[in-house]
Amino acid sequence: MNLVSQYAPNFIAPAILKDGSIIDEFNFKENIKNKIAILFFWPMDFTFVCPTEIISFNKLYNEFKNKNTEIIGVSRDSVFVHQAWQNIEIKKGGIGKLKYTLISDIKGEIQESYDIAHPTLGISLRASFLIDTKGIVRHQVVNDLPFGRNIKDMLRMIDAIHFYEKHGEVCPANWTKGKKTMHPSKDGLIKYYHNN
Numbered sequence: 455m456n457l458v459s460q461y462a463p464n465f466i467a468p469a470i471l472k473d474g475s476i477i478d479e480f481n482f483k484e485n486i487k488n489k490i491a492i493l494f495f496w497p498m499d500f501t502f503v504c505p506t507e508i509i510s511f512n513k514l515y516n517e518f519k520n521k522n523t524e525i526i527g528v529s530r531d532s533v534f535v536h537q538a539w540q541n542i543e544i545k546k547g548g549i550g551k552l553k554y555t556l557i558s559d560i561k562g563e564i565q566e567s568y569d570i571a572h573p574t575l576g577i578s579l580r581a582s583f584l585i586d587t588k589g590i591v592r593h594q595v596v597n598d599l600p601f602g603r604n605i606k607d608m609l610r611m612i613d614a615i616h617f618y619e620k621h622g623e624v625c626p627a628n629w630t631k632g633k634k635t636m637h638p639s640k641d642g643l644i645k646y647y648h649n650n
Contacts, residue, residue, distance in 0.1 A: 455568075455569035456594065457568065457569070457583065457591040457594055458591050458592065458593065458594050459590065459591065459592075460590065460591055461589050461590055461591075462482075462483075462491075462493065462583060462585045462589055462590070462591050463564075463567040463568060464481070464482050464483040465482050465557075465563070465564045465567065466479050466480065466481050466482070467479075467480055467482075467557050467558060467559060467564060468480065468532070468533045468557070468558040468560075469533060469555050469556065469557050469558065470533045470536045470537055470540070470555070470556050470558075471555050472552060472553050472554055472555060474537075474540075474551070476533045476534075476537065480555065480557060482526070482557075483589060485524065485526070485555070486524050486526070486585065486589070488587055489522050489523065489524045489587060490521065490522055490523040490524070490584070490585065490586055490587060490612055490615065491523065491524045491525075491526060491584075491585040492511075492518070492523060492524070492525050492526070492582060492583070492584055492585075492608055493526050493528065493568075493582070493583045493585060494507070494511070494525070494526075494527050494528070494580075494581065494582040494583070494603075495527075495528045495529065495564075495565060495568070495570055495578040495579070495580065495581045495582075496508065496527065496528075496529050496578065496580060497529065497572070497575075497577040497578055497579070497580070497599055498529060498530070498531060498577055499529060499531040499535050499536060499539045500535075500539060500547070503580075503599075503600065503601075503602045504529075505539075505544075505547070505548075505549050506602055507580070507602050507603055507605065508527060508549050508552070509544060509549055509550070510605040511525050511527070511554065511605055512549075512550075512552050512553055512554070514605060514606070514609065515553040515554060517609055518608075518609070518612070521609070521612045521613070521616070522587075523612055524554070525553075525554035525555075526554065526555050526556075526557060527554065527555070527556045527557065528556070528557040528559050528564055528565070528578070529556075529557075529558075529559065529577075529578065530558075530559050530560055530562055530565070530576075530577055530578070531558060531560075532558050532560055533556070533558045536556045536558065540552060540556075559578075562576065562578075565577075565578040568581065568583065570596055572599070579596050579597065579598060579599065580596065580597035580598070580599065580601065580602070580603055581594070581595070581596040581597075582594070582595045582596075582603055582608065584608060584611050584612065584615070586615055586619075592611070592615055593608075593611045593615075595607075610629075610630055610631070613630070613631040614629060617631070617635060621635070622637075622638075623635035623636060623637055623638070623642075624636055624637075624638045624642075626646065634646060634649060634650055
């Protein structure tokens with residue numbers, strides 16, 4: 455299911471917060487109010503590609519924060535498994551302390567509402583959803599299990615959202631902040647091609 459242009463499904467679930475505390479009822483929509491949000495899913499804790507993605511989000515945390523963006527990760531593991539994984543050093547196979555929230559989706563209800571469950575394994579695919587300040591999904595990427603996602607491209611897409619919301623111009627292929635955009639019209643397209 456494609457959720458782009460639709461409101462992101464809400465959920466209330468157990469979470470381990472960035473300060474390391476555990477709560478039973480994390481309300482997704484309440485915690486992303488008036489912010490851009492990245493909601494990302496990974497298959498399982500204590501695996502191989504997953505920690506590289508989780509750690510990459512953590513390394514870029516301040517860049518996301520400076521763009522008014524909240525990062526929230528989800529898997530089917532319990533908050534206690536998330537906590538145990540954080541308590542292991544990165545060099546020993548853990549993920550270390552994180553600056554963002556991890557959600558427990560033990561029953562798989564969140565991954566079902568986002569329609570990103572693997573068809574036979576019951577775990578989630580590598581899915582990322584970029585949600586704007588109104589709660590609308592503006593970008594969705596789903597990778598199969600062997601393939602890690604490009605975390606930096608999420609920063610590019612956030613820049614595109616900010617630019618579009620501020621200026622109303624659209625962002626062409628391979629656009630990055632500072633490059634030319636175009637007015638969404640035939641004349642705008644012709645002018646873009648003339649200048650590029």
